[in-house]
Amino acid sequence: MERPRHQGMAKNTYMRWRLPLVCLLWEVAMIVLFGVFVRFSPEADAHWEAEKQEMNLTSDIENDFYFRYPSFQDVHVMIFVGFGFLMTFLKRYGFGAVGFNFLLAAFGIQWALLMQGWFHSFKNGKILIGVENLINADFCVGSVCIAFGAILGKTSPIQLLVMTLFQVTLFSVNEYILLNLLHVKDAGGSMTIHTFGAYFGLTVTRILYRPNLEQSKDKQGSVYHSDLFAMIGTLYLWMYWPSFNSAISDHGDAQHRSAINTYCSLAACVLTTMAFSSMLQKKGKLDMVHIQNATLAGGVAVGTSAEMMLTPYGSLIVGSISGIVSTVGYVYFTPFLESRLHIQDTCGIHNLHAMPGLIGGIVGAITAAAATEDVYGKEGFIKAFDFTGVYQTRTPSIQGGFQAAGIVVSLLMAFAGGAIVGGILKLPIWGDAAAENCFEDGVYWEVPEDEESDAYHMHNPDKPASP
């Protein structure tokens, strides 16, 4: 088992000093920065008892914790189990999928708490964190998990950590531009998370193009059980997506509406995905790759508009379209991107996040532009779009224009950032594997004795092991 793996491994994938060094240095840096900057928000601080009286709150239930914590936990599951297991479909890369996703997300959320904190929760020299910061950190890392999908199986853990460091930084800058400077709405992150994350990842994988990747082609597929493991990821993403899109929406009707729209969009998306998966295949059989991925496009595509008055039928329309686009993408675009544009997209994030993310941004811009006081009510209209303060005079159509600008900014940040970060990751010091060792856990993981041959020995003790 060892021989074919090492044979021809020209590259140095030895992690023993490099990986620990990066992890430990990083953690020390986090401790120092958290020590200097991070404190509890008033609602998580022991002073809350006094604070409550000042704010005239009669009950602890008014603490933001109770509005957001259940959604936070759902989002948390999506990032760690959802993305982690979604990527276990490869037959020999399950450890890397779940384990590296775990590593980069745990690494990234700490940095995201700082970066997003400086931009959004900075008061008197301190970052004050509460449950909403935890959700936002998970969101930010979600965009890294998406990019990871494009380069899955082809990078070393150090490359992933370096990418996480830069991507979280760029994400936070882009998010700041969109939410604060453009005053754009994007609670479920069609633009900030999906469009940015996916095009960033696609640019990185383009730059890291491996011409000889077909050498590991036999490992790029799935096996029966790895497809079932991946379905765990799919279903948790699918089920909890209503929580994702509503997690940081305004309390009350906005959270409620956001969950309903997302639920509807996702339901519709499953049907069109199944339809096109069967239709686009000669034998008419369903393809697990589509079911695992394209069924989720409906959640991405209402990420911006779910908290708006998209309405349930609007959600069905958006979900239906995104399921079709995504499935068609898997069948036609992914091979095209690889052969013509040299974009090797392991998980097909172009179909699951990039295109549906763009749809989501556009639908959000249209829904915002179409908003009227009639539909939202006078107070609801102002609250939904935060048309207060300097934005008091913004009209829906202007808001729609800014939403559209948000898409463009996200794309530019993704391409530019991805190009730079891809360039950094191309340096020959990060320990990535040779082409023939891609998609193979044995490079970075202690892999247990083989299941099959082992079972063979166990159950046929009196027979020789070799055929």
Add this chain to the structure above:
Amino acid sequence: MERPRHQGMAKNTYMRWRLPLVCLLWEVAMIVLFGVFVRFSPEADAHWEAEKQEMNLTSDIENDFYFRYPSFQDVHVMIFVGFGFLMTFLKRYGFGAVGFNFLLAAFGIQWALLMQGWFHSFKNGKILIGVENLINADFCVGSVCIAFGAILGKTSPIQLLVMTLFQVTLFSVNEYILLNLLHVKDAGGSMTIHTFGAYFGLTVTRILYRPNLEQSKDKQGSVYHSDLFAMIGTLYLWMYWPSFNSAISDHGDAQHRSAINTYCSLAACVLTTMAFSSMLQKKGKLDMVHIQNATLAGGVAVGTSAEMMLTPYGSLIVGSISGIVSTVGYVYFTPFLESRLHIQDTCGIHNLHAMPGLIGGIVGAITAAAATEDVYGKEGFIKAFDFTGVYQTRTPSIQGGFQAAGIVVSLLMAFAGGAIVGGILKLPIWGDAAAENCFEDGVYWEVPEDEESDAYHMHNPDKPASP
């Protein structure tokens, strides 16, 4: 691998045009109907801001979203991961179990939102949906997932969609008769979901009886890992059942009590299941089929009474009995049903849902009949049974009678509906597989290269593949 599958496949299982057609037509119909009928409930509508003032609510936390959303997500997990993975125990039908469950549930919830909406949330020509509607749609589809368990592995996806269409319709009618006409309590659905769903499914599978099913007998069992996948389903159903039974109970004590009763019943059920699983087997070994299924009977059996003052010890008794009944059912009734009554019940839903559902209905009737103002308190008594308006004069014993009538109605609806729908599904146009191809994913799914033989090649590249 292809040969044995196609050999003798007399039936036409080609889905390429039929499945997409059904899915797409359906989704278009949904979009049109949602467009005409479905709008947000006041608590999910942007007008809520104004509404709140009218209703004199001081806080957004009073939005029903915060009372029910965490339970909704748990129910959502039960429907998609719980039922989906519970059925992955078959060695070669994991894709079908998870994937078709996904398809039919996503299809069904849209139709359920409409059907249940017309009956229960119809105002001024519009269906107004909020989080409670989402839960009820999931519940409704739960009854379809149950019926799916009986015909698992023997039907085409189109048959499943046709069945879902009709079953959701009948479910909604039955539910309307029980809840509105008979004024019956059934928050956890012992009658509406389990009794109806299970006897419906059993009737359907009876009508679809396949005399030659033993031709695929080698695929009806489990393998080691498929049993572990199924345990994921089991545990999520078991853990979240308290949420299921309490999800639509009245705010406050009723939700609280419902969760406690269900928790107790399920705990007791595990012990009696283990006891009888060991006792009924000559070698005294535990059988995974029982652990995967009968441990859940306790949740079914308190579905009606959990929100009543069943009390914790009452729950233990009900849970204990249902675990025994269910396990005994797997050992003795299932073979009997198959050999004598020609009811081929793949997952044994008769043991997990039908009998415990009946127990649940009966326990509910008794608990209702035994209710006193002393036990419930004056206000609690009226609130628990909604003895207001025209029902002001109903006594507990009369309520008990109506509860019992609810069981009978559910059974009749299940038998009649199942017979008709079974007849429709028997038409030779739906693309079901031949007997020897049942329980085999390869019929409707692209199945990846085989795990074992593949691993074999990979790790012994220099050895021939054939022994």
Add this chain to the structure above:
Amino acid sequence: MERPRHQGMAKNTYMRWRLPLVCLLWEVAMIVLFGVFVRFSPEADAHWEAEKQEMNLTSDIENDFYFRYPSFQDVHVMIFVGFGFLMTFLKRYGFGAVGFNFLLAAFGIQWALLMQGWFHSFKNGKILIGVENLINADFCVGSVCIAFGAILGKTSPIQLLVMTLFQVTLFSVNEYILLNLLHVKDAGGSMTIHTFGAYFGLTVTRILYRPNLEQSKDKQGSVYHSDLFAMIGTLYLWMYWPSFNSAISDHGDAQHRSAINTYCSLAACVLTTMAFSSMLQKKGKLDMVHIQNATLAGGVAVGTSAEMMLTPYGSLIVGSISGIVSTVGYVYFTPFLESRLHIQDTCGIHNLHAMPGLIGGIVGAITAAAATEDVYGKEGFIKAFDFTGVYQTRTPSIQGGFQAAGIVVSLLMAFAGGAIVGGILKLPIWGDAAAENCFEDGVYWEVPEDEESDAYHMHNPDKPASP
């Protein structure tokens, strides 16, 4: 397949009468005791409608159910899926891991409701249970799941039930001493759950020392897919640990703060675990055992202090250290404990629960001793440590001393209790397997036809099965 399993099985592992007897007797006892003692707490009782008015509550949302139920469900998942699947890493003990964990936890929570109820919720001769009791029962059983980790694969289900009976009892006594007599804070259970549970389990496994355990050495490892199943357990424990540590904290800021501290500690722990896992291995490859276990040490180590003003950077420090200690433990201490002290610790609970539990107790004592009115605010200070009534005059440093005493008491209870219970379990009447049959599901479970050989037959029907 049968032969090697039974060959040499000198011990009588026949469960047919013993296991059912224990389960059924136990369940009858539970029903009787629940009937005599257990009733609903006011918030779960139908009298709540009247109660609300007396307590001047304006809304049902003030019911404790809404403060704690989402956390309860997360804890529930940790106990049943988290611990259950974490232990599926063994190649041939997945049924036992998940199934026996299910059995002992369902058995234990009923007894815990009674034991903890007598100590903490006893009023006028009745135990009044609400959602907080359900959480505490899950917590108590958590300590048994931990101890199970040490003896995994080496004990019969009856031994597990006997151990559960005694351990739940001792847990409740120890918890009473700590919380009520010493007035110690330990919301996440570093001392009561982890330190006690782990040292109890280690003492038991020491007493049950099996000198010939290397006879089943070939079954003590993992296979590829069993490691992925175990990661499901790991991730659910990791993701939901913030709910675990905050589940029974005071409403409001304490729950909020507890979740944040735990989130931070766990994130840091992942990085140091990865660093040391790579560093301590010659080839620098990551070891799944470490990733599955040591990444969780951060949750254990803030179990006592998470609800205190540990601060986010304090949490990062504690998490970082515990990840290192735990990983080092797996590499150096576990082999040492086995070879020198004859402590055979299947899952390495010494590294995951015992040492981090001690760290957690110490950090809690220090954090309490360092508390000031300045940091907590006047009201917050009193509320955080319950310095009311007879404890009005307690100072932080005295509290710190009592916290430290809590560690010592937990250790003593664990050693003494473990020794006694270990002695009882050593009696030759409980049906444990011989050394060569340890870590083998076939002893107590009906195991399905083998996956590999079966697949072999199915896909190569025309080839002989023997090589």
